[in-house]
Amino acid sequence: MQGYIHSIETMGTVDGPGLRYVVFTSGCPLRCKYCHNPDTWDMKSGKLMTSEEIINDFEQYRPYLKNGGLTVTGGEPLAQIDFIRELFSLAKDRGIHTCLDTSGAGFSNKKERVYKFQKLSEYTDLVMLDIKHIDEEVYRDLTGGNLAETLSFLAFLNNKTDCQIWIRHVILKGYTYNTESLYKLGYHIGQYKRIKALDVLPYHNMGEKKYESLGLEYPLKDLESMSKEDAIKARLIIEAGMRDRLIHNPPRY
Numbered sequence: 001m002q003g004y005i006h007s008i009e010t011m012g013t014v015d016g017p018g019l020r021y022v023v024f025t026s027g028c029p030l031r032c033k034y035c036h037n038p039d040t041w042d043m044k045s046g047k048l049m050t051s052e053e054i055i056n057d058f059e060q061y062r063p064y065l066k067n068g069g070l071t072v073t074g075g076e077p078l079a080q081i082d083f084i085r086e087l088f089s090l091a092k093d094r095g096i097h098t099c100l101d102t103s104g105a106g107f108s109n110k111k112e113r114v115y116k117f118q119k120l121s122e123y124t125d126l127v128m129l130d131i132k133h134i135d136e137e138v139y140r141d142l143t144g145g146n147l148a149e150t151l152s153f154l155a156f157l158n159n160k161t162d163c164q165i166w167i168r169h170v171i172l173k174g175y176t177y178n179t180e181s182l183y184k185l186g187y188h189i190g191q192y193k194r195i196k197a198l199d200v201l202p203y204h205n206m207g208e209k210k211y212e213s214l215g216l217e218y219p220l221k222d223l224e225s226m227s228k229e230d231a232i233k234a235r236l237i238i239e240a241g242m243r244d245r246l247i248h249n250p251p252r253y
């Protein structure tokens, strides 16, 4: 099977555990205002590659990726779910650790869709799930998408799969960086035992130049970047929410 691939990075250090071979797929149904990769939005902008080609290329770098593996990010990889399933299935045949970096956009509880997600999860070791906001209306404004898809995907991953889950959250002023939203996010994710890590990422405006080069208007013009210190503060608030959820609603496991 062929998939649309935007680019490949062979020594990724921030896309899962260890050093990783990172595949950026093309196509994304969201339009996040802070997206750094608007050049991945259009599916057809990518180059067609087969899953075998990617795995064979991976093998060249395998000696350097001992504690890492294969990460698929985007764009939104779930936009090509059948291709990713095949790619991950080949990877698992060769004992490669697989990680899916996703927003969960496109998840649905409809029977035939759930079946596809279930099959994919069988070959996925880790899901890095980016929750872009915890309020439905702000989520729609920030991304153009539907928060319910992300949260249903999270519940599905926790309850119906063996995947490990890492949560990612970008903080930016005027959207996610306020106590109420951060606490609410923590309180929501605090109910899920499969969550093994929380990555709080400060917004930065380095993507602005890319928009200019593509002739697009940058939606967050003049919004200041955030610091590592801001991310540490935000993380503490999210963790407080998670702890409170644990106390008020202890998991059954």
Ligand code: SF4
Pocket: 028, 029, 030, 031, 032, 034, 035, 036, 037, 038, 040, 074, 075, 076, 103
């Ligand atoms: S999900 Fe990712 S690729 Fe898609 S618009 Fe948002 S930040 Fe960009």
